Amino acid sequence: MPGAVAIAVYADERDVPISAADRGHEGVACVDDAARALVLLCDVDAATGIPVIRAWAAGLLEFLLYMQGSDGRFLNFISDWSGHRNADGPTSFAGGGFWHARGVAGLARACRTFDDPRARSGVVSGMAHVRGASAPANVRALHILTAIDLMRSGIMSDLRADLEAWCAELVACRRKGVLFDDPDQTEPHLWGHVQEGALAEAGAFLGDDELIDVARESALRYLVPLIDAGFDLPTVQPYGVASAVLGVERIAAVTGEPRFARLAERARAWFHERNAAGQAVYDRAAGRVHDGIDAGILNQHSGAESNIMAAQALLPELTVAARTYRRSLEQLLPVPH
Numbered sequence: 001m002p003g004a005v006a007i008a009v010y011a012d013e014r015d016v017p018i019s020a021a022d023r024g025h026e027g028v029a030c031v032d033d034a035a036r037a038l039v040l041l042c043d044v045d046a047a048t049g050i051p052v053i054r055a056w057a058a059g060l061l062e063f064l065l066y067m068q069g070s071d072g073r074f075l076n077f078i079s080d081w082s083g084h085r086n087a088d089g090p091t092s093f094a095g096g097g098f099w100h101a102r103g104v105a106g107l108a109r110a111c112r113t114f115d116d117p118r119a120r121s122g123v124v125s126g127m128a129h130v131r132g133a134s135a136p137a138n139v140r141a142l143h144i145l146t147a148i149d150l151m152r153s154g155i156m157s158d159l160r161a162d163l164e165a166w167c168a169e170l171v172a173c174r175r176k177g178v179l180f181d182d183p184d185q186t187e188p189h190l191w192g193h194v195q196e197g198a199l200a201e202a203g204a205f206l207g208d209d210e211l212i213d214v215a216r217e218s219a220l221r222y223l224v225p226l227i228d229a230g231f232d233l234p235t236v237q238p239y240g241v242a243s244a245v246l247g248v249e250r251i252a253a254v255t256g257e258p259r260f261a262r263l264a265e266r267a268r269a270w271f272h273e274r275n276a277a278g279q280a281v282y283d284r285a286a287g288r289v290h291d292g293i294d295a296g297i298l299n300q301h302s303g304a305e306s307n308i309m310a311a312q313a314l315l316p317e318l319t320v321a322a323r324t325y326r327r328s329l330e331q332l333l334p335v336p337h
Contacts, residue, residue, distance in 0.1 A: 004066055005059025007033050007304045026089045027077030031067045031099045033304040034060050035106030040312050042113040047319040061110045072125030074103035101142040108149045131162055137173040138181040140166050141198035148205050167202050170195050171214050179218040190240035196247035204254040223247050227267045230274050237292035241270045242309035
């Protein structure tokens with residue numbers, strides 16, 4: 001895969017890479033992380049125009065295209081650094097919910113950043129496996145955000161009917177005003193819970209205030225107490241906090257309510273010291289994000305997901321720093337080969 005860039009999925013406290021093997025060996029890098037990193041780097045590129053950021057994003061795009069099959073479905077893991085694709089792992093088989101949704105989302109964002117017909121073709125073939133297929137609410141929320149991204153880019157304008165149907169699915173999957181990930185849950189799980197943000201964004205795009213109201217109510221009932229408590233849960237991961245940031249930040253953007261903008265800042269403070277451990281989850285000096293907090297203790301490991309999602313949540317402050325130190329960043333971050 002010439003020019004492709006992948007990201008090691010896990011690393012220990014010494015930054016030594018660790019393969020994914022929770023359910024048997026899966027691999028060393030995955031679409032899940034690469035797609036999210038591609039979206040992040042495209043956002044940073046749009047905000048800063050730093051050439052090396054665009055080069056890294058281009059490498060991640062090559063990796064996603066390599067991992068997408070001829071039928072449009074994504075595999076998730078490469079088994080080793082030779083690039084061998086894992087076609088039958090429990091979290092790597094073709095077309096799995098989260099990684100397929102994220103792979104398509106990554107290509108959709110790449111369509112806005114790169115004039116690459118392969119990305120557009122990959123989006124169309126990938127979306128063919130999304131339309132008409134069932135999905136849990138947290139995966140469907142990713143489909144919603146991708147559909148909006150595509151339609152805003154003038155791609156697949158016929159997705160509007162799908163978008164409306166998917167929003168109805170999310171609205172139906174709630175209890176006592178709270179949006180759930182699965183109707184059988186006793187409570188939502190924070191990681192990957194972006195339904196509030198997706199519905200708020202869709203409501204603004206479709207001109208449907210009822211969707212915004214549903215998103216707002218769920219945020220007030222579920223996200224706000226967690227944010228106010230500093231995410232004082234037995235286990236909290238950067239991905240979960242970033243999901244909450246996305247929710248209240250999107251609601252702030254579409255409603256103009258300062259309360260939700262303040263909540264987004266309070267949620268971001270978890271990455272610094274406003275958390276059960278009283279320690280910075282984002283270690284600025286080391287340039288790494290810890291994997292979360294377990295029972296009040298900082299997890300010293302630092303995986304790709306944690307760093308990518310934390311960077312997405314902290315994007316406003318990171319892009320300011322990037323603009324300030326643009327020349328230094330280009331010297332420190334060599335273009336990948």
